[in-house]
Amino acid sequence: MERVEAELFTDSGNNAVVRLPGGRFPGVLIQGDSLSILRSDVAEVVEAFDQGDVAGHGSGTSLSTP
Incomplete structure (x- = not known):
């Protein structure tokens, strides 16, 4: 498992919009x-x-x- 820093676009909760390093677009985390x-x-x-x-x-x- 690799640890990476991600860019967080939402407040804390049970879901989040994040962009991973090297990613062009953000994704949804559930x-x-x-x-x-x-x-x-x-x-x-x-x-x-x-x-x-x-x-x-x-x-x-x-x-x-x-």
Whole structure:
């Protein structure tokens, strides 16, 4: 593993916009726990679509909350 300094464009939190050394454009960093929640929600939506439930996609997941 290599340690590098990155340019931070946002305040601290569960996500960040950073530019790595040599990078032309910044990227988005998402904490592992937040990424896990997103992955779970997408999996639920995919399963609903696979079962033909296109009208109810997102209900029951954190995607349905404002």
